[in-house]
Amino acid sequence: MRGDAMGFQRPPGTQDILPGSAGDWQLVEATARELCRRFNYREIRTPIFEATELFRRGVGETTDIVEKEMYTFEDRGGRSITLRPEGTAGVVRAYVENKLYGEPDPAKLYYIGPMFRYERAQAGRYRQFHQFGVEAIGSADPALDAEVIALGWMFYREIGLEGVRVEINSVGTPAVRAAFRGRLLEFLEPLKDRLCEDCRKRMERNPLRVLDCKVDQDKFGGAPSILDSLDGECREHFEAVQGHLQAMDIPFTINPRLVRGLDYYTHTAFEYKAEGIGAIDAIGGGGRYNGLVREIGGPDQPGVGLGIGLERTVLLLQKLRQDASRAALDVYLVSQGEAAERETVRLLHRLRQAGFKADRDYARRSMKAQLKAADRLKARYAAILGDDELSRGEIALKEMASGEQRTVRLEELVHHLTELDRSHPETRTE
Numbered sequence: 001m002r003g004d005a006m007g008f009q010r011p012p013g014t015q016d017i018l019p020g021s022a023g024d025w026q027l028v029e030a031t032a033r034e035l036c037r038r039f040n041y042r043e044i045r046t047p048i049f050e051a052t053e054l055f056r057r058g059v060g061e062t063t064d065i066v067e068k069e070m071y072t073f074e075d076r077g078g079r080s081i082t083l084r085p086e087g088t089a090g091v092v093r094a095y096v097e098n099k100l101y102g103e104p105d106p107a108k109l110y111y112i113g114p115m116f117r118y119e120r121a122q123a124g125r126y127r128q129f130h131q132f133g134v135e136a137i138g139s140a141d142p143a144l145d146a147e148v149i150a151l152g153w154m155f156y157r158e159i160g161l162e163g164v165r166v167e168i169n170s171v172g173t174p175a176v177r178a179a180f181r182g183r184l185l186e187f188l189e190p191l192k193d194r195l196c197e198d199c200r201k202r203m204e205r206n207p208l209r210v211l212d213c214k215v216d217q218d219k220f221g222g223a224p225s226i227l228d229s230l231d232g233e234c235r236e237h238f239e240a241v242q243g244h245l246q247a248m249d250i251p252f253t254i255n256p257r258l259v260r261g262l263d264y265y266t267h268t269a270f271e272y273k274a275e276g277i278g279a280i281d282a283i284g285g286g287g288r289y290n291g292l293v294r295e296i297g298g299p300d301q302p303g304v305g306l307g308i309g310l311e312r313t314v315l316l317l318q319k320l321r322q323d324a325s326r327a328a329l330d331v332y333l334v335s336q337g338e339a340a341e342r343e344t345v346r347l348l349h350r351l352r353q354a355g356f357k358a359d360r361d362y363a364r365r366s367m368k369a370q371l372k373a374a375d376r377l378k379a380r381y382a383a384i385l386g387d388d389e390l391s392r393g394e395i396a397l398k399e400m401a402s403g404e405q406r407t408v409r410l411e412e413l414v415h416h417l418t419e420l421d422r423s424h425p426e427t428r429t430e
């Protein structure tokens with residue numbers, strides 16, 4: 001932040017969300033709320049700052065977040081305060097403090113709001129960012145893990161992000177992790193001198209996180225897998241979660257190296273990944289945290305939750321739209337039969353007069369080959385005219401991206417496309 005003659009600038013790592021993208025934020029938030037309604041999660045709003053100790057306990061002393069990313073300050077009353085770096089610790093604190101555990105049913109809660117981490121700013125990484133998160137506290141049922149994973153998966157689908165992958169893992173119980181830690185250190189010790197500085201530090205305090213390192217990834221080919229260290233109960237839980245996901249047709253892959261950046265997870269850990277934001281691929285994640293409520297001073301209640309980064313969601317949404325708008329042609333006219341071909345000359349001219357970028361086949365290819373050409377030329381629509389359609393005074397209009405097809409009166413084609421264009425101005429070709 002500089003206060004010179006140039007005026008003030010926003011602090012590094014923060015964003016102004018301007019009216020031009022506020023609509024995307026509203027869409028993303030409305031989708032989150034609507035999904036939570038269907039899944040029966042209710043909103044909770046907790047303070048954006050809490051006692052520093054809550055995060056030390058809740059997130060974990062050896063995590064990057066607590067070690068180097070928290071916005072911590074002393075308030076005027078001498079208390080150590082921290083701007084929340086994540087949502088779970090505060091929600092669990094509120095759950096305990098307000099005794100939300102009196103029910104036989106799990107407390108199913110959701111939140112949307114800003115989080116703060118002092119990270120190196122880059123594309124998709126901010127110091128103030130927003131998360132949509134859910135927490136289901138009070139049941140150890142693996143069906144609840146699957147429900148939470150499904151909720152996140154549906155969130156991305158409903159926004160229109162179809163390429164999102166789900167990765168899951170089991171990080172076991174603390175006892176399982178302690179045993180695995182020994183095996184892992186045996187494997188890492190001879191590699192130690194070749195590992196990056198962060199990994200060497202992590203080896204001492206949190207060796208499981210070493211496997212997650214992007215820099216050293218290629219050195220871990222022969223690393224032991226935590227899945228081989230799971231005890232019977234952990235294995236059973238993990239298999240049940242997978243069974244439920246399969247029952248819901250949610251595609252997932254098992255990534256035995258997936259460990260989350262927060263210490264409180266037990267059993268299930270999961271992440272949502274997508275391409276398109278620089279080097280970053282994690283867009284959301286979560287897991288089960290059976291020891292956390294007790295750690296924070298509450299009853300021994302198990303829980304599971306997720307956190308989804310909204311900046312990354314909005315970035316992907318905007319990229320998707322940009323890609324769609326990079327259609328090279330508005331309309332490719334596909335025709336078959338002599339009469340239809342003659343009509344094409346007239347239609348094409350009218351489309352161009354109306355301002356559309358349009359083209360057709362001049363090689364008398366088959367209908368199928370013409371449709372292929374429409375695809376190759378990145379046409380947004382193929383307008384398909386055969387002698388049959390022509391005799392009925394109609395033309396078929398196919399949206400290439402979705403494959404959706406509708407029939408339009410011939411004399412309405414230009415008008416119809418103009419209307420479509422008006423309702424989706426973002427998809428117009430350059």
Ligand code: AMP
Nearest residue numbers: 124125126129282283284285307309312
């Ligand atoms: P985490 O629990 O740390 O994995 O965070 C969950 C999600 O929040 C991530 O997958 C990101 O989408 C988002 N997120 C975390 N840190 C940041 C950040 N510094 N800037 C933007 N988004 C973030």
